Amino acid sequence: MKKILSLLMLGVMVISVGCAGTKPEDSNPIDEGADAGKVIKIGVFEPMTGANAAGGEMEVEGIRLANELYPEVNGMKVELVIADNKSDKVEAANAATMLIEKENVTAIIGSWGSSLSIAAGPIILDAQIPTVGASCTNPLVTIGNDYYQRVCFIDSFQGTVMAKYAFESLDAKKAAIIQEISSDYSVGLVKYFNDAFIALTNDENAIVGTANYSTGDQDFSAQLSNIKKLDADVIFAPGNYTESALLIKQARELGITTPIIGGDTWEAPEFLEIGGEAVEGAAFSTFFTSDVPITKESEVFLNAYREKYDKEPASVTALGYDAYIVILDAIKRSGSTDPVKIQEALAQTVDFEGAAGMISLDINGDAIKSAVIKKVENGVFKYMATVDPIK
Amino acid sequence: MDIELFFQQLANAISLGSLYALIAIGYTMVYGILRLINFAHGEIFMFGTYIAFYAMTSFLLPWGGAFLIAIVLTVIFGLLVERAAYKPLRNSPRMSVMISAIGTSFLIQNLAIVIFGGRPKSFPVPDLFNTVIHLGNISIVSITFITPIITAIVLVFLLYIVDKTKTGMAMRAVSKDYEAARLMGIDVNWVITITFGIGSGLAAIGGIMWGLKYPSLLPMMGLMPGLKCFIAAVIGGIGNIRGAVVGGFLLGLIEIMLIAALPALTGYRDAFAFVLLIVILLIKPTGIMGKNIAEKV
Numbered sequence: 001m002k003k004i005l006s007l008l009m010l011g012v013m014v015i016s017v018g019c020a021g022t023k024p025e026d027s028n029p030i031d032e033g034a035d036a037g038k039v040i041k042i043g044v045f046e047p048m049t050g051a052n053a054a055g056g057e058m059e060v061e062g063i064r065l066a067n068e069l070y071p072e073v074n075g076m077k078v079e080l081v082i083a084d085n086k087s088d089k090v091e092a093a094n095a096a097t098m099l100i101e102k103e104n105v106t107a108i109i110g111s112w113g114s115s116l117s118i119a120a121g122p123i124i125l126d127a128q129i130p131t132v133g134a135s136c137t138n139p140l141v142t143i144g145n146d147y148y149q150r151v152c153f154i155d156s157f158q159g160t161v162m163a164k165y166a167f168e169s170l171d172a173k174k175a176a177i178i179q180e181i182s183s184d185y186s187v188g189l190v191k192y193f194n195d196a197f198i199a200l201t202n203d204e205n206a207i208v209g210t211a212n213y214s215t216g217d218q219d220f221s222a223q224l225s226n227i228k229k230l231d232a233d234v235i236f237a238p239g240n241y242t243e244s245a246l247l248i249k250q251a252r253e254l255g256i257t258t259p260i261i262g263g264d265t266w267e268a269p270e271f272l273e274i275g276g277e278a279v280e281g282a283a284f285s286t287f288f289t290s291d292v293p294i295t296k297e298s299e300v301f302l303n304a305y306r307e308k309y310d311k312e313p314a315s316v317t318a319l320g321y322d323a324y325i326v327i328l329d330a331i332k333r334s335g336s337t338d339p340v341k342i343q344e345a346l347a348q349t350v351d352f353e354g355a356a357g358m359i360s361l362d363i364n365g366d367a368i369k370s371a372v373i374k375k376v377e378n379g380v381f382k383y384m385a386t387v388d389p390i391k
Numbered sequence: 392m393d394i395e396l397f398f399q400q401l402a403n404a405i406s407l408g409s410l411y412a413l414i415a416i417g418y419t420m421v422y423g424i425l426r427l428i429n430f431a432h433g434e435i436f437m438f439g440t441y442i443a444f445y446a447m448t449s450f451l452l453p454w455g456g457a458f459l460i461a462i463v464l465t466v467i468f469g470l471l472v473e474r475a476a477y478k479p480l481r482n483s484p485r486m487s488v489m490i491s492a493i494g495t496s497f498l499i500q501n502l503a504i505v506i507f508g509g510r511p512k513s514f515p516v517p518d519l520f521n522t523v524i525h526l527g528n529i530s531i532v533s534i535t536f537i538t539p540i541i542t543a544i545v546l547v548f549l550l551y552i553v554d555k556t557k558t559g560m561a562m563r564a565v566s567k568d569y570e571a572a573r574l575m576g577i578d579v580n581w582v583i584t585i586t587f588g589i590g591s592g593l594a595a596i597g598g599i600m601w602g603l604k605y606p607s608l609l610p611m612m613g614l615m616p617g618l619k620c621f622i623a624a625v626i627g628g629i630g631n632i633r634g635a636v637v638g639g640f641l642l643g644l645i646e647i648m649l650i651a652a653l654p655a656l657t658g659y660r661d662a663f664a665f666v667l668l669i670v671i672l673l674i675k676p677t678g679i680m681g682k683n684i685a686e687k688v
Contacts, residue, residue, distance in 0.1 A: 049509030051609065057510065181658040212657040216615065218605035221403035222650035223657060229396055242511045242607050249606075253523050254399075255530040273513035274607045 040076045040337055042327060043083065043099030043129075045110040045120060050087030051216060051242050054268040055112035055316060059134050062313070062320030062355075063109055065304055070324075073331045085111055089119040096120035100127045106337055107131065107330075109323045112316060113240075113265075114138030114155075114185040121145050130343040132327055134319040135264060135287065138188045142365040147343055149365030151322040151354060152287055153389065155185070155263075159192025161285045161371045161387045162236065162261055167200040170259050172233035174208045178223060178247065180239035181212035189238045189263050197236075208232050213247070215240065220247045221254065228256050238263035238284075245275035252278040259283070267314050272379055283375040287315040288356035289383040297325070301355035315356065315372070322354035399529045400651045401644075406535040408643020410600055413542045414616055415623040415635035417593030420549065423630035424566045424586045426485065430492040431472055432594055433617020434499035437610065439465035439595030440514065440602040441507055447515050454517045462595040469591020470584060472499075478580075496617075503610035514606035521603075538600050542636065545593065549632055558585060566630075615661070622668045628678025637679060642667070 044063055046056035060082060067080050081103045083095035092111060099105045100123065108124060108131040111117050117136040124131045125145050133141055133150035137158055142148045166172040175197055180186035190210075198206050209230045211223035224247070227235065235251070235258050237244060248260050264286040271279060290312045293299050301321050305313045329352060331337075334345035352359045359367045373384040414436060421429045442464050446457035476495040480488045522533040553559040564572040565582045573579050601616060602608060619642065627638025642664065650657050671678065 049504050050611065051511065053509035054511070211654055214658055214660065217660070218607070219403075219407050221406065222400060222647045223654065225396060225399045225403060226651060226654060228399075229393075242609075246605055246607055253530060253532045255523070255525065255528075270511050270513065270607075274511065276513075 038076045038337075039079050040073065040331070041079050041081050041103055041105040042324070043081045043096075043103060043105035043108040043110075045083045045085050045092065045095040045099060045108060045116075046112055047087040047116065048082070048084035051240055052087040052113050052116075054241065054270045055135075055265065056085075056087075058268065058314045058317045059110070059112050059320035061309070062134070062301075062305075062317035062322075063324045065301070065308065065317075066321040066324035066328075069300070069304055070328055073328050074335060076337075078328070081105055085116050085120075087113070087116070089115055092116040092119040093123055096123045100124075100129055105129065106339055107327045107342060109134065109320070109327065111136060113183075114141055114188070115183050117141045117148070118184055121148055124148060128343070129339050130327070130330070130346050132323040132346070134323040135316040136185075137264065138184050139364075139366075140184065140188070146347075146365075149346060149349075149361050149367075151326055151356070151359050151367050152264075152319055153369045153371060154366050155189045156192045157389060158263060158285050158371060159189050159194075160196040161373070162189075162263070163193050163196035163200055164387070165283065165285070165373055166197065166234045166236065166261060170234050170261075172259075173201055173203070174206060174230075174232045174234075176208055176227050176230050176232035176235045176258075177210040178220075178227065178235060178237040178239075179210065179212055180215055180243060182215045183239060185263075185265065186239045190236065193236050193238075213239075213243065215243070217243060218246055220250050224251050224254050224256060227251075228254055232258055234258060235260045236262070239265065241266050241268040241271040242274060245271045245273075245279060248275055248282060249278040264315065267316070267374065267381060272376065272381075275376075279376050280378075281376060283373060283384065285371045285373050285387075287369070287372065288318045289315075289372045289374065289386075291383045292386070294357045295353045295355070297353045297355045298357075318354075318356040322356055322359065325354065326352060326359060395528050396651070400647055402529060402531050402535060404644040404647035405539060405640070406532070406604070406643075407647060408640035409535075409539040409542050410597065410604065410639075411616075411620055411623045411643050412636040412639025413538065413545065413600060414594065414597035414620040415627065415639045416542075416545060416549065416632055417590045417597065418617075418620050419624040419627070419629055419632060419635040420593070421586060421590040422624070423632070424562050425583060426566070427477065427488055428492065428621070428629075429590065430489070430617070431476070431495040431499060432590070432620075433613030433615075434496050434503070435465060435469050435472065435591050435613075436594040436598040436601070436617065437503060437608075437613035438468055438499065438598075439591075440598035440608055440612065441503070441512075442595075443599050443602065444512055444514055444608055454515075458599050461599060462592050465595035465598075466588045466592045469587050469594070472591075473583070473587040478583075500610055500614070507608075507610055509610065512608040514602035514608055516603050516606050532604075534600070534604050538604070541596065541600065542639075545596065546632065546636055549589070552589075553632070558582070562586060619661075619664055622664050624678075625668055626671050626678055628680040631678065631680045634678055634680035641679075 048056050085092040085095040114136040117133050131148050135152050137155045139154045179190045262284040266284045267286050330342050330346035334341040349361045357369045368389050371387045374381045375384050439461050443457050443461035446452045446460050476491045520534040524531050561577045561582045623638035623642045624635045627634025
């Protein structure tokens with residue numbers, strides 16, 4: 001009797017799941033042409049909690065600001081739906097699924113952290129929702145994914161920039177690497193740095209050693225003690241700002257005086273707070289500086305941001321802002337709410353004026369932009385130089 | 392590995408191991424007396440660290456006072472957890488209490504995200520704990536010396552309470568036979584309260600020392616140390632206070648030496664700790680210092 005009952009229950013469940021699957025198509029006929037007065041939803045998936053929360057929050061600041069300045073497109077009100085991906089690869093995929101299936105968003109922005117973006121990639125491609133990453137720099141985010149593009153440069157460029165900085169400005173001949181082995185971002189960036197640095201020094205053995213750590217680690221003393229013995233001229237250690245700040249702090253405590261350089265993820269207030277005096281002199285590449293406004297849109301963005309928050313914006317805030325206005329521009333040009341048509345328009349973005357520079361998307365959907373080098377001096381990020389893209 | 396690097400790594404290992412030992416003591420003490428694996432220990436640890444943080448930054452207390460307040464408040468917090476999550480299940484099967492412990496752990500983590508926020512906070516470190524001492528080419532931060540001293544003091548203090556005082560005798564009686572202890576006129580609830588209070592106080596001390604060494608606070612910060620120290624406690628023989636100290640140091644030593652000797656395997660650092668747990672459970676489930684007593688049914 002029990003068996004029959006449980007089989008019956010199973011049957012009911014299967015049927016109800018089947019129903020749930022077909023429902024959205026019945027109840028959501030796309031009604032084009034009657035867009036005026038309607039609401040268009042843009043999903044945002046960003047780390048709002050967890051180890052990358054500061055990064056996510058800074059991007060969302062920019063997206064919200066852009067939404068306040070440009071709340072409408074083609075007569076429709078734009079509504080932001082923010083989903084927390086909890087700085088976790090599994091949760092990133094969940095957050096993207098939630099935005100697409102439950103909220104029926106037309107486009108998506110996100111995420112800070114390439115690993116998180118890559119995790120959501122296949123879901124976005126399957127659902128054919130145009131997505132714009134703000135600051136995810138790993139090439140794998142957009143390669144092979146026609147629905148993923150970004151408003152920032154990619155790591156093959158960033159790695160070259162930092163290798164050049166180490167070789168030319170720091171006069172380094174030998175480099176040691178410390179990478180966050182579980183982060184696609186860190187491992188990817190290290191690879192491009194290595195290639196470029198070996199080419200610049202013309203020395204096969206220019207990379208004297210590599211140490212690994214995992215996301216969330218707090219103790220780096222063993223790795224750093226090994227690195228100390230190598231007598232490198234520079235240490236390249238791209239990774240999440242929390243881990244990196246602790247790492248640099250422990251390096252200085254172990255008596256390592258070698259310059260330590262990294263990537264764009266370091267530009268977060270927590271990097272300065274946790275690292276304190278230890279991170280003085282740490283240099284990294286990033287996207288944007290508020291010292292030198294590049295476009296007219298930069299001025300608009302900077303004025304609005306300074307008025308609202310009474311501080312200087314981070315690079316990723318400007319990129320979050322750009323990701324939003326690029327999508328809005330594509331919706332405007334496509335004149336449609338059909339994700340596929342918006343994607344077509346988005347892919348043709350050329351010389352679009354963003355807050356963090358002009359945006360032209362290449363065949364992979366990557367923006368070609370210049371990089372900025374910043375350095376920690378007296379407890380603030382200081383602008384050092386601008387490096388133009390390789391044509 | 393040359394001799395200098397070896398000693399530097401040894402210093403690193405002692406520094407990490409003494410922290411593990413300190414937290415493992417609290418774990419093992421609660422288990423030894425209540426036969427309860429308190430999975431919320433890591434969260435109580437996190438709570439203590441945040442209280443110390445807010446006492447220093449928002450209320451601008453000197454660090455000594457802040458730490459004391461953090462310990463006191465954490466003890467109260469631990470007792471509340473016990474009252475709410477474990478006491479109602481005192482006569483239920485042990486499995487129910489353990490599930491309740493896991494649930495409590497998740498609840499506190501998520502509450503902490505809501506209350507303290509998801510962005511990492513920077514724990515202010517007084518100079519006393521942050522001075523770098525150079526011995527030849529070996530650099531050691533002063534906290535590396537302070538943590539083992541605190542661990543030793545805590546160990547002696549606990550051994551004194553458990554072995555020499557009347558309360559300790561009651562604790563041992565409760566751990567041997569809960570019902571018989573009650574029949575003999577021991578106030579079991581009071582013994583449990585004391586045990587939990589001490590356990591939570593230890594978690595707070597461990598959390599503060601952790602924050603001083605790794606000054607970035609996150610609501611999830613208790614998770615990994617909690618699991619690692621659970622492993623340390625099992626290695627030493629769960630329930631055995633001396634064993635927890637041995638287990639903590641051993642785990643720290645193994646972790647550091649693994650990375651030092653085999654840098655390519657660094658990514659498997661945490662996995663390695665869990666493999667060690669499985670091996671210990673298979674080969675010697677009672678741990679290094681645990682006694683082989685038949686479990687009564």
